[in-house]
Amino acid sequence: MKNLPLRALSLLLLGLLTCFGTLAQTPVPAAYPNPLAGPADGPLLTPAQFLGYELGARFTPHAELLRYMAHVAAHSPDRMKLERYGSTYENRPLELVYIASAANLARLDDIRRNNLRLASLEPGTVSGPTPAVVWLSYNVHGNEAVSSEAVMQVLHDLANPANTTAQGYLQNLVVIVDPCVNPDGRDRYAQWYNRVASQQPNASPLSWEHREPWPGGRYNHYYFDLNRDWAWQTQQESRQRIAVYNQWLPQVHADFHEMGPNNPYYFSPAAKPFHADLTAWQRQFQDIIGDYNRRVFDKNNWLYFTRETYDLFAPFYGDTWPSFNGAIGVTYEQGGGGVAGIAYAKTDGDTLTLSQRIEHHHATSLATLQAAAERHQDLTREFRKFYDDARTRPKGEYKSYVLAGSSDPGQVRALTQYLDRQQIAYGFAAKRTRQAGYNYATGRTETVQIEAQDVVISMYQPKSTLVKVLFEPQAQLEDSLTYDLTAWSLPYAFGLNGYALKGQLPVVGRQVPVSSVTISKSTSTTNDAPYAYLARWNNLQDVRFLSRLLQQGVKLRVAEEPFETEGQKYGRGTLIIARTGNERLGARFDQLVRAQADSAGVLVQAVQSGLSTTGGDLGSRSVRPLAAPNVAVLAGPGIDATAFGEVWHFFEQQVGYPVTVLGTDYFGSVPLSKFDVLILPDGRYDDILTEKTMAAVKTWVRGGGRLIALEGASRFLAGQKDILLKSKPTDSTATAKKAPYAALRRYADAEREGLGGRVQGSVFRVQLDNTHPLAFGYGSTYFALLREAPNYTFLPEGGWNVGVLKKDSYAAGFAGRKTRLGLTDSFVLGTQDLGRGQIVYLADNPLFRAFWQGGKLLFGNAVFIL
DSSP, rough: OOSSSSHHHHHHHHHHHHEEEEEEEHHOOOOOTTSOTTSSSSOOOHHHHHHHHHHSSSSOHHHHHHHHHHHHTTEEEEEEEEEEEEEETTTEEEEEEOOHHHHHTHHHHHHHHHHHTTOOOSSSOOOOOOOEEEEEEESSSSOOHHHHHHHHHHHHHHHOTTTTHHHHHHSSSSEEEEESSSSHHHHHHHHHHHHHHHSSOOOOOTSGGGOOTTTTTOOOTTOOOGGGGGTTSHHHHHHHHHHHHTTTTTEEEEEEEOOTSHHHHHHHHSSEEETTTSOOOHHHHHHHHHHHHHHHHHTOOOEESSSSOOOEEEEEESTTHTTTTTTEEEEEEEEEOOTTTTTOOTTSOOOOHHHHHHHHHHHHHHHHHHHHHHHHHHHHHHHHHHHHHHHHSSSSOOOEEEEEEEEEEEEHHHHHHHHHHOOOOOOOEESEEEEEEEEEETEEEEEEEETTEEEEEEESSSHHHHHHHHSSOOOOOOOOSSOOSSSOOOHHHHOOOOOESSSSEEEEEOOOOOOSSOOOOOOTOOOOOOSEEEEEEOOOHHHHHHHHHHHHTTTEESSSOEEEEEEEEOOTTEEEEEEEEOOGTTTHHHHHHHHHHHHHHHEEESOOOOOSSSSOOOOTTEEEEOOOOOEEEEEEEOOHHHHHHHHHHHIIIOOOOOOOETTTTTTTGGGGOSSSSEEOOOOOTTTTSSSHHHHHHHHHHHOOEEEETTTTTHHHHSSSSOOOOOOOOOHHHHHHHHOTTTTTTOGGGGGHGGGOOOOOEEEEEEOOTTSSSTTOEEEEEEEEEEESSOOOOOOTTTTEEEEEEOOTTTEEEOOOOHHHHHHHTTEEEEEEEEEEEEEEEEESSSTGGGGOOGGGHHHHHIIIII
């Protein structure tokens, strides 16, 4: 500033004075709090008074939402309690607020324990009054942002002592409010919208404030849909939330959402199919709570619909998973969503405003509390009956589920950890026995061999309804028009040999799993420098172990043929960590290998010789070195956000290996020579892999690169020049001759008839060539969760058909008749040599939602072993 001419300096000072004068004249809401003031300073403020704008005028950042929560709780210390239960991947706080009458808040932990006693999950007898517990979850989808605006008004109502109606509800309830299940997604949406919104909201759907950019705010940091993670808890937010949820097990759980902006409001009763294990009371209360909402909507002449679209079948959601844990699970859907913004011109000519959307969610929140408060005795009585029946009269024909402990100790350990998170009790088979049971591997009832120490999950336990839903070989589907997957059974998902038995098994108590690191008996306890360490290749933990060693600079080899040494048999894919080649690590070598194995939960075996009794020696040509690959993955417009997120999460959270994310907007200029592996997630590639870019990719592959194409990427490649993958032809002429009147269809049956060609998340038995590195660590089959029919012919010479569907490959779930016929003799996964490189085709996504544990080794093979 000291070098400015005097005239310029004068003009600058004049401008600053004018600016300050303008600011001084700008009215500031009198009630807007001092940002440095404590939350309890001054009177209890309404959301508008606190924020400085009316609810519905803009989207509130998550931090401001938490500030208002703190303000309300500070003014109601005898009726509200805040709790931070965790944080997101982006380190935003996850908070709950507990709300009850003064008398009940004072004995909050006693009420919690009493509630668990109703479920037989806490010892002791129930004492004192037992209010019903209601849990309200808002904003699980970040760009369905209206619910976190509405929750501020709900909290004010419950804190306001003058609101005698709301205070009356609290005499019979403990209310737990999660104001924002997905803060990362919400802020991604709110920050974008507040940045692009016009000063006066533009309702035209053509305005850019209604065109949310990729990837949108719906998902969490890793682009996972948290409303499909309740059962699996693969995400940090889900695990932290459900750990608290399981300490309460509410009688009612309400989940607040949005849908397309041209829709009216949805509330229960839900649509069919209902899962067969929902009780008569749970079905009845769907109608009861719907009546409470209907009265409010009828009184205000608001449009709504029920019994359509949103079913109660698959256990992944915020209404179904709580239902299988004894709650009344309900979903609320407001028309709007990320496209709606502050104001949106609907196709019927009306304008939908954020204020209207807030009003509707506010109304259903209070109607939910009213229904629960007025029926609280019914709710607690039926909740207790749900768990008593589960413990003493479990549903279904099977009374025990068994997982073979020897089939894959690492996967068994992962399963038991999952059961622990679900509060599902299990034991171990007391002795070896043979019984009749359903064999998941063959899909038949037959005599099966139960070994001592196999994991046994009895149905005679409080969580038996959840056990049945998660383990049943085939869920009973009353209507094929369902919202999501139709198969998810845990033995298939974890890739374990399992059996369902009609009787009970004697078990011994829970035991600590096998130690993660052992040294072979042939190793002297004084010899800390064995010839090599061997690690079998079976599951995700082994991929994690490999990842960590590669990043530490440890040299490894992989066995391409089975071998036996020192009395132990090892299969294809076994990792060999020899002292030779790692001399530079010196004394650190042994400590590093053992520490990383222990950390990854992997069993390593120390051997004193490179000689094998059968198969190749450790220095054989069938044992080849592994290098640390430089991996890239494509992301951006055109790529399915969740498909990219599944890959991103696999590398960063599951195996801890660095991956470079390349944007689709600049991919054409990327020097691919910098990378060894390029992953193409599911997406639409027409505008991404142009003719020029595709030529560059193929040149890179010919030079030694490895291209991994998942789902839609494989479809895009199929049939192109130099690509061996081909789609099956459709024989429309033959179909017409066999069914000349097939074209004569009823309009009303269109949706249902369309299911004949669909696969709705069904399990199929894929036949594997496990001599190929892509299938190392697997047996002769792999159970794949197919959501689309992989309509490809077998690869011709030059390609390897590693995984295919043959006759009778169907295992579980819904698949249309036409689809089942078409899936015979279909290619699912394999590789093609192209020059010195490879293309890996994965028509099925083995990383889907991160819960299909059995597929993760397959993807690990594609990245690290090929």
